[in-house]
Amino acid sequence: MLDLESLITILEACKKNKIAELVVRKDAVEIRTVAPAGGVAPIAAAPQISFPVVEEEVAEDVAAPAETPAAPIASNLIELTAPTPGVAYVYPGTTIDKEPLPKEGDIIEAGQVIGLVEAMKMFNEVTSPKKGKIVKIKVENESLVKIGDVLFEIEPL
């Protein structure tokens, strides 16, 4: 559970500790806060720096307070994000074990690999936590992504 008060406490802690981005997630609900420009000292030539993500449970009916920059996703779509910076491989153009990756509209099983992110020749598999339908592939095949960039929108089934 996450009430308004603890959300504000977390946001204040983020500000104090100069945490630029925070994702709070439970099931299909995700609250993402991003520090306003200039709020965090820019780190030269290091766009890949990531901050530890604090996870809290969020009740489905929590609405983001108007005074915070948090923006809940309107529907129950699951956003799958890049676990690491690198190159994203998605449909079309990429095969795994000679099978093409799933495309928009495909029904996917929980745990099925639907994309890859490569960094330093290492492949991170992107899997869906639930059975669902790929509603949208948000990046082009072989494009550079940053950590946390949304790669897929999944509608749970």
Added chain:
Amino acid sequence: MADEVLKILLDDQDNFVSGEYIAKKLGITRQAVSKRVAYLKGKGFVITSRTNKGYQLLSFPDIIVPEFIERETGFMPVYSFDVIGSTNTYAKKLALDGAPELTSVVSEVQDAGRGRMDREWLSPPGGLWFSFILRPRCQPSHASVLNFVAANAVAKALDSVYGIKVQMKWPNDVYYGEKKLCGVSILVSSDTDLIHYVVVGVGINVNNDMPEDINATSIKNILSRTVDRNQFLVALLNTSKAEYTLFEQKDFKNIMDYSRSISNTIGKFVRISFLGSEKVGKVVDINDDGAIILEFDEKREEILVGDVQFLRPL
């Protein structure tokens, strides 16, 4: 499957072990023990048998002996194959089925050996082709350091067992002079903030001969003799475990300091190509995340992806 008779013989290689003792311990007949010993001899194990004294294991054939690897390293279970498509693919299946950390897969030959995404990888007999499963408790973005964990382990094992000094080409190729000796292929399965499992795949040219005209070498080519692959695999898994302990302690600086000390990439002018585009510059450093710091046009940029090509010979 583990051979229980072999395990008992391994436990006491300095002495004879009586057939009666083995039979009793395993709850089988002495005749069954004798059959099993004959089978092992047929596989190339040298076992002497003496009336009233029993059996003694004298030497292994040049095949990987999983019972020995498990006993000497703590990596277990070790699945071994004569031929397999790819040890990484098999290890991935095991990981999906919930196999614990340090579960390993080794094969004498890989006939569909490839990195990810169907990249070709040659794995003839005589080399070491193996994979193991890790389940690190860290952010997925830190997993890139595992490249250096694996390459450091290879470098340290080669140095300690054979005195072979190797260099590391970013991010995870191990070179002896200008020739490639070992490659690493790592697969990570993760959520945004949780790693499910990692499969570390390592391929090393050991007793396989490499043709002169290709840019690769083997331990046999370097030392002009064949070596004991079981002994080397044990050393390598033990250095892997030590490096992985540093990783689990998040001592990335310690890991990267060693990688930087044996890097053949730092200080070089390189072309880094990536999906049709390329950057040319000087590698001034590799940071604690494992990224290249490339200097070009009087600015510096972190590089995480791409193939590195040296602009001058090594």
